[in-house]
Amino acid sequence: MFETVVVATDGSESVGRAVDCTLDLAAKFDATVHALYVINESQVESLPERLHSDVRQALDEQGQDALDNVIEANEDREYPVDLETAVRVGRPAKQIVGYVRDIEADAVAMGTRGRSGKHSFLVGSVAERVVRTSPKPVLTVRQLD
Secondary structure, three states: OOOEEEEEOOOOHHHHHHHHHHHHHHHHHOOEEEEEEEEOOHHHHOOOHHHHHHHHHHHHHHHHHHHHHHHHHHHOOOOOOOEEEEEEEOOHHHHHHHHHHHOOOOEEEEEOOOOOOOOOOOOOHHHHHHHHHOOOOEEEEOOOO
16 A cells, blocks of 8 residues: 655654654555755855855754654654655755655655744644645654653
């Protein structure tokens, strides 16, 4: 049923549970997981140009840390799954849905709140947009408080 599952990560605590659920799902179906981090270009463009390089470097490092967390979570499992990582640049929801299409994934998983949505009532704006526009099933996983 599932051969390829994308898990979108931003490195936030709320994504940790989504990563665990994705790895469990992939293990049940012997699927490959693609961990995807999206660098939100709007975070760079809205700043003075003299800061662009430093902020972009910080976002690159944040992305690598987020992907490293997924890699570690997989390696800590008794039976790790096949895992690939990717980084995209642009609007997060658009890039996530585009990546799902590009690799012909069977599903996408993500947290309901990201870094910018700690106080969202139900579902963060990125998760909501992915749910509305994804051609494949979307598993949204909320953080337990």
